[in-house]
Amino acid sequence: MSHLRDSNSGPQLYESCALPTELRWHLCIFELSYGCYHRINMPKVKAGIYHSRTHLLVTLLFIVVPFLFLLIFSRLANIASGALLLNVAISAARLSIAYIIAAILAWIFAVSFYQGRQAAIALPIFDVLQSFPTFALLPLATLFWGPSNFTIIFFLVITVIWPLFFSIVSSLKLIRHDWREAVKIYNLSGFAYLKNFLWPVTIPGFITGSVVGLGEGWEALIATEIIVGMKSGLGSFFQTHSTNIHITIFGVLGFLILIFTVNRVIWLPLLERSHKRMED
């Protein structure tokens, strides 16, 4: 993994690799997301997620600010604060459930199909499937399941699963041959194999896939809630207030702050930590 730190490495690094387009793309995101973050936080960095107490306090501030923003915005827009926060919470809950399902499935699929004959058959199929415009199925799904949480979560799962899947596969593809041999010679199996080898190896891809997948997930969530005509959630909120440009702009700003906060507080520190752990 050390080449990820090399200033000469980049997306072109993977051009010579016989990998599906999607996989190459995720390898690039994997590298770029790490590279950008690393440039911002160039000095120091120890094993923990947070570098210092100041870093932790600033990060906590990122959690407080969006909530203050939402409360103040609700008051200014004469919307009951509880209603807005409830809508945010409902949308976040839908996305969280979908994310957990997608993450479990993506991880299982990735470790099952990343190498050998299975990979030769499955990866091109997955590559085609991930390109399929899922929104084309939305009217049919709504017809069957109506404007329900099930419909929303189903669509979020098939949106979030692909970035996660391909990022985890890209991590698995970078397993060194001698690591495999060490695992074999020392008979690592069962839970010990999972805990000491397979899970740590997939963490960087898992985190990168989560960042990308959740970004796409938020977008799909709002759109699906609006299209399906849900009576709750952020999509419903935007639908209700779409005629009021000020409220909509403030709503979008609040939404962006929320996504930024989750990335800054959770994913980027985890991403950095996982990459540092993988450095050889």
Added chain:
Amino acid sequence: MNLISVKNVSKIFDDRPGERLVALENINLEIKQGEIFVLLGPSGSGKSTLLRIMSGLEKDFKGSITYGPDVSAKDFGFVFQQFALMPWLTVEENINLGLVSRAISNLEKKTRVERELKRLNLTKFRNTYPKELSGGMRQRLGIARALAIDPKVIFMDEPFSELDSFTAEELRKELLDIWQEQKATIIQVTHIVAEALELGDRIAVLTPRPGKIEKIVENWLSRPRKLRSEHFFKLEDELYKLIKP
């Protein structure tokens, strides 16, 4: 007493259409208990492939490998050229890696890890990650991991080739001390003649394309070996004559 018998072993790489590489052809040799057996040869002579076949890492070959009655795959330690350390595990956890799937008590595992930390002078680095170690310390860790399982056979694939000459020399001396204390059988691959002579009791000289054993040379130099003695140079000359690049 023979620990490992290699009979008529051949290995052909023909995974890619139109490409057929005979890596090993009709290899026969016997490994004796407690000896240091060295596979010496230039690049492409199949020495690493032969080591992997003997250790059970490579299963796809012709011929047969027979182990002695008291030996099985779980008695094998392996020291890799590029260390093969898990970067997400600390020094202590890397040593423990060989023990986690073994049916021994946690106390026993801990005792063995402590023993190897002490033996390889890694105690103060126990919570360090491999990337923070020098090349020499990393290979120490690789050796510690192999020794922790109490191996009857240690396979070593060019273990000193990634190190500078001073560190390699120091580590070879430490390895010999450990070998004399432990009395495990060591099978080592190298392309350095002096290293083969310093360590090996017997040296199999392999020639490339296809990989064949040219000769198995008995190293009659007594230990500790004087690397600048007349006898050492004489044997070195003999080995150089056998190696065909």
